[in-house]
Amino acid sequence: MIKRNKPLINFIKNMDQNIYSIQGQQKEYVMIKVALLKWLIDHYYIQWDLIIRESLNRDFTFQNIVYWWGKKKINLIEEKHHPLKPQEWNSLQEILLDVPIFSKESSTILGEVYQYINHLSKRKKEGMFYTPFFVIEFMLKDKMKNWQLEDKIIDPACGCGFFLGVAYDELTNYYMENPRLLGKDKDKIHQHILKHHLYGIEKNPIAVAITKLVLLLKHKNLIPIDMHILCEDSLLGDIESIKDRDFRLVIGNPPYVGHKKFDKQYRELLNEKYGQVFQDKGDLSYCFFQKGIGLLKEGGELCYITSRYFLEALNGGLLREYILNHCKIREIIDFYGQRILKGIQVDPLIITLMPKDIKGPGENIIEIFKMKVAKENLPGATILQDMINNGESRYFNHFKINQRELAKEGWRLLHPRAKSIIAKIEEKSFVKLEDICESKQGIITGRDKAFVSDQRIAKGKSLHRDLLKPWIKGKDITPFHIAKSEKVLLYSNDILDINQWPHENKHLLSHKSYLEKRRECLRGTRKWYELQWGRDKDFFEGEKIIFPYKASSNRFALDSRGYFYSADIYGLRVKKKDVQVISHEVLTLLLNTKVYEFYFKGFAKKLGESLYEYYPNTLMQLSMPQWSDEEHNFLKTNYQLLMKYSKEGNEKKVKNIMNRVDQWLFDYFGFNHEERKHITKLYL
Template structure:
């Protein structure tokens, strides 16, 4: 494959150089990719002796199109086009390029006996990574595609009775999933005679395998892969170019299996009109800041027959994300959840900044109370990309005991729409013990607030020793910190200041501030809130309530690898990557800031939060208040509160003096106090301490 890719790239580079020199072809990405695809298809057919290149090369040079080459394979001109999308007028092949084409056909390595799926790999290699990211396009690696396709076999049996069995990939890309499904179905049918195999091939391409994608070239690649799998030419009829979410390309309730890797596209990357259309069409699952992939799950449900199966690899964010609640509620009602493979932040699809999971669902009108979900969740370890194939292989082996992942079952009826807590039996026991002794939640005792968004940091943020600060009224200058400055129990001494302008009524009363900000006027006035008249040009974009920053508060970073809570005593202002907590009036509890910081920084509560918090990558977590504030809080007596207050003061003092060893001793004693309070067993403590 590497040799083919290198040769393919060489031809591509030469073609591009030729185009630039002679303007031989229109500089069009689709036209160039089509030319290169035609080259590789020609090589594949020649290497596998389905056409005689030597005999037909003069005619091929004059008619260098996919339809002509497919006609040679068929033995007669095609009666209908292989691909209906307009691809431009056929271009004659000049001598210089033809030499390169001939060189490719004759070059090693031979493609004889190779899986046509390599055409998809070649196509994917030709896409710019930025194009893929912008479109949410990330193609499915072969090993993951094979694992997902293996689930289809339980529903499909070879023979005439399966002629109405239909398998759909709603965002098929270059066909990796349909390629894997085809291969596994054919492998299962190895006992068929050659004639029966030919019948099966035609049935799969004309009836059973369906694919839809918005990218016409990707659809063409899928067709090519499926066609070349047969010894004789058959046109795939089920691969269509279009938008499965907005077009009626497939009849409702006509599909037995939906298998897909839908685009991962957040709300910021979707055009406003298209988003509005989707929110109307998929209102039950797609709201606010939901992901486009949510719509694909709902659409799959619409297209599936009763008892049909949906198999997706998708972003795992929906499991815990606040905006995934409507989707979670829908899945729980509409499907029997059969399996969830949680990669737990391991980004097993190369080059993709999204954390995937595989879900296997069965469409049901009524969900049995005893419906169990098989969960496979990978342990958090320092895996490297080269080890990812081993991870997928371990899934295929279906080990109940594995060093790579934990496998357990849980009742679907226990899922809560607020967040799916996929707990192993040990974790379930720990959480039940915590929540049995926590009569209220963090939301009951504190209110949260986010840090400031300036809209232009260069205009408002200064180094503490910047001489420019001398001209400003000191009342407007506030200490400024960011995410990295917040540690467990400590806040780094601020090294910056913010020019806090939101309490300025009239800017002409502060000529020095006005003179400084006028240097940034062009950018400041173009902020959205300034344009719509809601914000004066000299103010911070989101200045929040300054009284929140001026008082005593608990602060924590929005994203972190572990719980990092500290009390700010210095009236620090902070950026939006930091959140604050302020105690509500204490009507029915004795909780104070010191106790909360010790509790939240403890090993137990680090484990507790991570058991359901939203993951970002293999180690990072999102400390979004809507998630954090669901933590249960115990009711502590007066004498215990004093113990924690004294312990907090001692820890802060030791850390300030650099005596971490002594501080760690106190923290270990506190951890033991919480283990005893919640009556945890030694086995449960060991799980928490190893933080698996």
């Protein structure tokens, strides 16, 4: 990729430094045109002579550059000529005639150049994340088998044509290996592929122009072809020329754009047209599933690389249900938090679907490749190449599941042995945590600088001790323990009139200009000196189990000291009417065992390579047995012993107790030897 190509990076930096009279999008356009011209010169498609130099100096447009390649006019993009200053033009000519850095690069390098010069923040805003070629080649592998002359491919968010460029190469090889279809005339093959096979939609005009160039430059001779690359919004634009149920393959990397990043009107239009998959907090990529599935002909395939978030996310329920009702899922490759798209904070998966034949059988077996928990940060290319070479990759657990086992509430992609373990737990469990517990998120102060301080500082300012509450954050919690904190929270919600509290008033006044601009204060629902979300004070002051909402492993601790905590922590307590069912001590012990960590991670939402979300809407789905008095006393006694030895610093005895409790749970649920090993190693 371009990031490792120093000559190319230097070429782009030289362009950037030498083009100074124009800025913004127009500068990007000029830089792409220089890159195109350099590519044509380096490949000897253009001879850089005086006539061409003068012509391009007068009219430095895509159309004119392409004209001097093939002596034919092709309109790639609507643009105006922006004349460069003489010094700029002279500098660019030197760059063009420098070392032929593009001579061994395919035309897709133009898209990579655009990717590099296009500001990273803009791509994040638009959800544009370019797919590495090793991923594209993997996704297209074997997709061209038994290809027919009329079969069509579409990328509904084609960007700079990376998928279509690789598809072109695959199809060219296919036709050259099967001359009975079109013969071996390269002109004929080139025209047929562009005219009959490749379709793309992209709303960014410069990306559309680059896609067309990538495909045209695949052949040395410029052959004017009316290509099917549309500059439109795939989801809401006018794309009548793209017919539904017409494509053998829908492929791509649809943009990941959360609901907060597009305006209310656009969101309402999406709700109206894609309401079967999209709801208010849904992701734009969900709509591309409905769109793509609608484009497939009978027997066609949709293959997307997308975020795995929808597998478990609450807002992904409609999409999960839609896929289950309308598709046969052929394959899911779940990288399980391994971020193979470097520099992008997205946890990917590759999913392949087919439209469901409602007359066909209800049974459908899905091939699952689930990444093993990584012990090292492996390059994505290494992972996928190993899968291509060996089929049964050492980096994945490969198994099959019946589509009927997937529920709209969330897809558990579990290894058969993990499935058996969880089934054994749930067979003996009759009480869900949501039935016997309540949970509360921590406090959102609205400005920690104003409300959180060291005890020493608070004392020095004479802040009233009745308003100061012990304060912790997620990092302070480990299994069974809460680290001692010197921080205190000024619980200002107990103040009725700030003017009656001179020390607190003086302390908060320096923050008043910020605090009074908070949304709730502007609406009149909070006094300027109050916490943004102070929650229910009684919950914090009572006994409760607390845990960080993001963690790599279970970290539950029993709080009997009345800690107040930040929003990165949740609290859990047994309802008063259910304290006879299970005590806080026993629940804390169980939640920290290997058995219940395995159980939770079986359906928890994965974040990156090692983190999980411990949100209550997931955690509260855990089920517990109805313990007998004898069983409950056994567990409670072990909790008390564990805390005693922990206080004494005897970690060996603490570990022995945890092992004893896990072994007791192994026996209670009837796990066999292999299942016990599976739990111990956290194989999901």
